[in-house]
Amino acid sequence: MHTTGVSTLDHAPQVVAEWLNELCRDMDWAADKGRAYLLLRSTLHAVRDFLTVEEAVNLSSQLPVLVRGFYFEGWTPARTPVHPRSKQDFLDRVAANFSKVPLDNVEEAVVAVFDLLRRKVSAGEIDQVAHSMRKPLRELWE
Numbered sequence: 001m002h003t004t005g006v007s008t009l010d011h012a013p014q015v016v017a018e019w020l021n022e023l024c025r026d027m028d029w030a031a032d033k034g035r036a037y038l039l040l041r042s043t044l045h046a047v048r049d050f051l052t053v054e055e056a057v058n059l060s061s062q063l064p065v066l067v068r069g070f071y072f073e074g075w076t077p078a079r080t081p082v083h084p085r086s087k088q089d090f091l092d093r094v095a096a097n098f099s100k101v102p103l104d105n106v107e108e109a110v111v112a113v114f115d116l117l118r119r120k121v122s123a124g125e126i127d128q129v130a131h132s133m134r135k136p137l138r139e140l141w142e
Contacts, residue, residue, distance in 0.1 A: 012066040019067065019116065026112045035101075042097040043113035044071045046090050047129065053077045055132050062121045087136040107140065114141050 023029075023036040048056045048071060056077075060068050082089075095106045103109045118126050118141070130141035 012064060015064040016066045019064070019120070022119075023112060023116055026115060027109065038097055039094070039103075039109055040067075040113055040116070041070050041073075042094045043110055045074070046093040046110075048072075048075060049080050049082045049093070050085050050090060050137070051129065051132055052081055055128060056080060059121070059125060059129055062125050085134060085137075087134070087140070090133075090137050111140050 017033075019040065020033045020036045021031075023040055024031055024033060027036065027039070029035055044067070047059070051059065056075075060071055063071055091106045091110060094110055095103060126141065130138045133141075
């Protein structure tokens with residue numbers, strides 16, 4: 001495999017694979033990395049869109065380089081935070097990306113991504129993200 005010589009870039013695919021493996025394990029998806037990627041990306045996009053621009057950028061600084069790339073994919077900062085921002089609106093945003101093969105339990109899937117983020121991102125940043133959301137959605141972080 002050709003490497004760039006920049007360790008952050010050369011190591012990036014492995015880091016994403018580790019995140020997806022953990023999410024597959026947490027969801028009991030037998031190595032369905034495509035579905036895990038879709039869940040991670042969809043949930044990150046919903047999180048990003050529910051945050052202020054400043055908080056969305058703060059969270060991104062703790063994401064691995066490739067994850068940060070798809071976190072920002074398609075983002076229009078002027079449209080954030082979105083409204084309405086209820087727990088159901090959040091879950092509906094994630095579920096909308098699974099129209100072909102719907103998630104059995106969207107809330108459980110979102111909690112799995114939140115748990116992954118809790119393991120990978122500093123506790124202080126997770127607290128800031130969670131506390132910038134409304135209480136019913138914040139409870140999914142706990």
